[in-house]
Amino acid sequence: RISVCSLSSGSEPPSSPQVVEEGADEEDEELSGAEDADLRASSGRGSLLTRRGITLRVLLKDGLVEPGDGILSIHYLGKTFVGDLLNDGKIRWVETGQIFNSPSAWATHCKRLVNPAKKSGCGWASVRYRGQKLVQYKTTWLHKYQPSADMSLISEGEDDEMGDDDEEEGKTTMLVEDKNKNVPKYSCVCLDRDPHTLVELSAFSAINRFQPFNVAVSSNVLLLMDFHCHLTTSEVVGYLGGRWDTNTQLLTVLRAFPCRTRLADKDAAPAVEEEICQNLFMRGLSLVGWYHSHPRGPALPSLQDIDSQMDHQLRLQGSSNGFQPCLGIICGPYYHGNQGVASTITPFWVVPPPEQRPNDYGIPVAVEVTYVQDNFLTTDVLNEMMLLVEFYRSAPDLVQFSQMWSPNTSILDKIKVCYNFSSSYIHKQTKHNIHFHDLQLTCSLR
Numbered sequence: 001r002i003s004v005c006s007l008s009s010g011s012e013p014p015s016s017p018q019v020v021e022e023g024a025d026e027e028d029e030e031l032s033g034a035e036d037a038d039l040r041a042s043s044g045r046g047s048l049l050t051r052r053g054i055t056l057r058v059l060l061k062d063g064l065v066e067p068g069d070g071i072l073s074i075h076y077l078g079k080t081f082v083g084d085l086l087n088d089g090k091i092r093w094v095e096t097g098q099i100f101n102s103p104s105a106w107a108t109h110c111k112r113l114v115n116p117a118k119k120s121g122c123g124w125a126s127v128r129y130r131g132q133k134l135v136q137y138k139t140t141w142l143h144k145y146q147p148s149a150d151m152s153l154i155s156e157g158e159d160d161e162m163g164d165d166d167e168e169e170g171k172t173t174m175l176v177e178d179k180n181k182n183v184p185k186y187s188c189v190c191l192d193r194d195p196h197t198l199v200e201l202s203a204f205s206a207i208n209r210f211q212p213f214n215v216a217v218s219s220n221v222l223l224l225m226d227f228h229c230h231l232t233t234s235e236v237v238g239y240l241g242g243r244w245d246t247n248t249q250l251l252t253v254l255r256a257f258p259c260r261t262r263l264a265d266k267d268a269a270p271a272v273e274e275e276i277c278q279n280l281f282m283r284g285l286s287l288v289g290w291y292h293s294h295p296r297g298p299a300l301p302s303l304q305d306i307d308s309q310m311d312h313q314l315r316l317q318g319s320s321n322g323f324q325p326c327l328g329i330i331c332g333p334y335y336h337g338n339q340g341v342a343s344t345i346t347p348f349w350v351v352p353p354p355e356q357r358p359n360d361y362g363i364p365v366a367v368e369v370t371y372v373q374d375n376f377l378t379t380d381v382l383n384e385m386m387l388l389v390e391f392y393r394s395a396p397d398l399v400q401f402s403q404m405w406s407p408n409t410s411i412l413d414k415i416k417v418c419y420n421f422s423s424s425y426i427h428k429q430t431k432h433n434i435h436f437h438d439l440q441l442t443c444s445l446r
Contacts, residue, residue: 018209025101103127113323116212195304201366217253224256229293229331237292241285282342289327299332299344341414
């Protein structure tokens with residue numbers, strides 16, 4: 001599959017440092033200076049500290065770590081975050097200048113930018129000081145100052161770092177066969193499957209999550225995408241352009257950009273992608289997703305599709321380290337298991353795998369989408385349809401529209417039914433019309 005364009009929407013850093021306390025685990029919150037002093041005065045060096053007592057301030061005070069710029073880091077699902085360790089034990093995120101009171105607060109904030117479903121950050125096992133996990137410095141502190149201490153007194157050990165949410169995710173990352181269907185569901189780990197194995201989508205509610213963003217898709221996008229997928233018996237791919245509003249958490253898909261190339265044609269792919277990138281830039285749009293077809297199969301993601309979607313989601317994060325969703329859409333135009341003659345359209349997203357098992361497949365989930373009817377069919381869409389017709393006109397895998405789709409319906413009639421949803425406003429609002437002819441499709445202006 002051709003790679004996605006490296007585009008992202010930037011975000012301005014805050015004008016002044018902000019102290020962020022979100023996501024701190026109860027046992028991982030930093031003690032105040034007074035609490036720290038009281039604790040040491042009452043317990044002494046020889047007494048055992050509580051789980052909350054072993055903090056970055058303690059490690060700094062006893063010389064196990066030193067303050068410095070860029071010496072803290074988090075690596076999560078292909079993204080790297082860098083932080084400064086301040087003299088008071090707080091963390092300053094280099095990207096934005098935000099101040100965090102604890103490792104878990106910083107880790108939770110960063111991980112939620114990549115994976116909004118993340119509940120906690122597992123800070124002490126996620127944050128590294130000069131390349132080594134902070135939790136190892138806690139262990140060193142205990143061995144040095146409290147050698148008789150039970151290792152469970154470490155505020156967050158390796159075992160604790162899994163967290164309830166990761167255990168929950170771990171239970172839903174394995175494939176098993178549904179007895180009533182040939183499509184497997186996610187409920188257990190299976191990494192040795194055929195990459196073309198189709199996977200049934202989960203609902204966000206089924207994995208105890210909320211959909212982290214809203215999606216609105218233009219009817220023109222649906223029309224062009226479905227048209228592209230109907231033209232050929234081979235799999236096609238294209239990109240989606242639109243806008244992401246961080247305030248309303250709304251992803252608006254405004255344009256489809258079909259790739260007029262063969263999936264195996266690696267030589268032509270860069271030029272096609274460059275053209276799409278320029279079209280996005282000229283229209284002031286961002287890359288917000290991709291689509292592809294399963295011409296004669298169910299509109300469900302394969303294991304390969306899940307990997308591709310996860311890769312696209314990570315690429316769209318860009319350099320801003322801000323969350324931006326990437327929508328995947330699968331179109332199944334000629335699957336006889338579809339209800340009626342219309343294509344099955346499946347918007348989906350992938351919940352990342354647990355960080356303890358980064359090589360696992362993510363969990364594909366169905367995305368609820370609102371389809372917005374456009375007032376007119378744009379010239380851009382019509383031009384794109386004509387270019388697609390020219391591209392496939394002489395191809396050996398061009399659909400033969402005179403053939404029968406069912407005993408009483410030809411493929412041409414099937415396609416007409418698919419576009420009935422748009423005819424009511426296309427004919428009323430514009431002078432453009434789509435004419436379907438036997439054996440080939442042409443788009444013309446009245």
